[in-house]
Amino acid sequence: MTPTSLLTHLECASCGRAHDAGLPHNLCACGGPLLARYDLDRARRRLEPAALAAREPTIWRWAELLPPVHPQRRVGFGEGMTPLLRLPRLGERYGVATLLLKDDAGLPTGSFKARGAAVGVARALELGIGRLAMPTNGNAGAAWAAYAARAGVRLLVAMPAAAPAINRLECAIAGATVRLVDGHIGDAGAVIAAAVAADGWFDAGTLREPYRIEGTKTIGLELMEQLGWSLPEVIVCPTGGGVALIGIDKALTEAARLGWLRGPPPRLVAVQAAGCAPIVRAFERGERSVTPWERPSTVAFGISVPKPLGDFLVLDAIARTGGCAVAVDDAELLAAQSECARLEGLFACPEGAAGLAAVRRLRASGWIRAGERVVALNTGTGLKYPDSAAAPAAAGGAGA
Numbered sequence: 032m033t034p035t036s037l038l039t040h041l042e043c044a045s046c047g048r049a050h051d052a053g054l055p056h057n058l059c060a061c062g063g064p065l066l067a068r069y070d071l072d073r074a075r076r077r078l079e080p081a082a083l084a085a086r087e088p089t090i091w092r093w094a095e096l097l098p099p100v101h102p103q104r105r106v107g108f109g110e111g112m113t114p115l116l117r118l119p120r121l122g123e124r125y126g127v128a129t130l131l132l133k134d135d136a137g138l139p140t141g142s143f144k145a146r147g148a149a150v151g152v153a154r155a156l157e158l159g160i161g162r163l164a165m166p167t168n169g170n171a172g173a174a175w176a177a178y179a180a181r182a183g184v185r186l187l188v189a190m191p192a193a194a195p196a197i198n199r200l201e202c203a204i205a206g207a208t209v210r211l212v213d214g215h216i217g218d219a220g221a222v223i224a225a226a227v228a229a230d231g232w233f234d235a236g237t238l239r240e241p242y243r244i245e246g247t248k249t250i251g252l253e254l255m256e257q258l259g260w261s262l263p264e265v266i267v268c269p270t271g272g273g274v275a276l277i278g279i280d281k282a283l284t285e286a287a288r289l290g291w292l293r294g295p296p297p298r299l300v301a302v303q304a305a306g307c308a309p310i311v312r313a314f315e316r317g318e319r320s321v322t323p324w325e326r327p328s329t330v331a332f333g334i335s336v337p338k339p340l341g342d343f344l345v346l347d348a349i350a351r352t353g354g355c356a357v358a359v360d361d362a363e364l365l366a367a368q369s370e371c372a373r374l375e376g377l378f379a380c381p382e383g384a385a386g387l388a389a390v391r392r393l394r395a396s397g398w399i400r401a402g403e404r405v406v407a408l409n410t411g412t413g414l415k416y417p418d419s420a421a422a423p424a425a426a427g428g429a430g431a
């Protein structure tokens with residue numbers, strides 16, 4: 032039997048109002064983002080974790096827990112089931128006996144953004160939406176451009192002029208319309224809002240449509256399957272717009288309700304760059320939403336988001352799981368990037384390296400305890416950032 036979606040409705044994460052999932056939606060009338068809800072009781076009866084092994088190793092193996100998309104509209108490149116790697120040498124250096132890395136660098140377009148784009152674009156096609164628009168720091172735009180091209184859907188992106196040049200090229204070569212913005216991603220968001228209002232583009236920005244999160248959720252589902260449904264104590268997520276952490280949290284929550292998990296959830300850690308750390312600041316103040324970060328500046332461009340729409344979802348997930356939020360500066364994350372490449376042969380992106388730097392710091396402070404298992408997330412390939420990586424001569428002393 033072909034697995035089919037058990038999506039029932041969309042629910043506002045702020046006010047709880049239900050929305051018809053059969054229609055295109057952006058935000059709730061109250062301004063809150065909409066989250067996909069499923070018939071999990073039915074999923075529990077219908078879906079055995081053991082049965083998953085026989086399915087194709089792509090994100091669509093989780094069809095029951097994704098929005099309905101006709102197989103012919105599942106436009107993609109075979110994305111999903113990325114490796115969960117052991118980092119024994121880096122773990123030894125950091126004092127973490129079991130350090131694992133969910134490595135999304137090998138996904139189409141080289142970042143985890145492919146997951147959200149694969150589901151978001153396919154679902155847009157299913158709903159008859161032919162023109163998508165979004166602000167991006169680069170990798171999301173690159174991913175959505177590729178999937179939009181494959182689906183025959185038009186895409187408009189607005190991107191800070193300071194974003195990596197390769198991302199601009201990736202968008203342009205796939206036929207997306209690219210508007211460069213002199214400012215940060217919040218300024219790019221204003222450009223998109225104007226285009227949506229004036230020209231009828233559909234806003235596909237982070238959490239402004241409900242299905243990017245669902246695609247991203249597959250990181251958490253894969254992780255659990257790869258670990259045999261036995262979870263680590265800590266999961267570390269590079270956090271800008273928060274889509275990775277929110278998606279992983281949603282996967283863990285749904286899996287727990289399906290009875291697939293035992294014991295307490297992993298403590299979720301949001302990692303930000305010290306040059307743009309609104310989530311960390313709000314966490315330290317005990318606040319549930321962020322105040323916009325002034326003048327963001329970091330080489331970890333992908334997590335430079337001064338005012339994420341999903342701030343409260345990230346902060347709630349951290350609080351609920353007993354996690355934390357931590358900022359690392361550029362020198363620390365570049366040192367971690369270099370160390371990971373030297374000790375493990377893995378050239379992580381700056382955002383992924385920020386997560387590794389956070390592991391080092393949290394273990395040194397005792398927040399990660401001896402013997403705890405830690406999963407970090409490499410959100411993309413370091414190959415896209417040739418200009419920021421520290422040359423061996425400059426980083427040779429780091430930790431040596």
Ligand SMILES: [Zn+2]
Nearest residue numbers: 043046059061
């Ligand atoms: Zn609402």
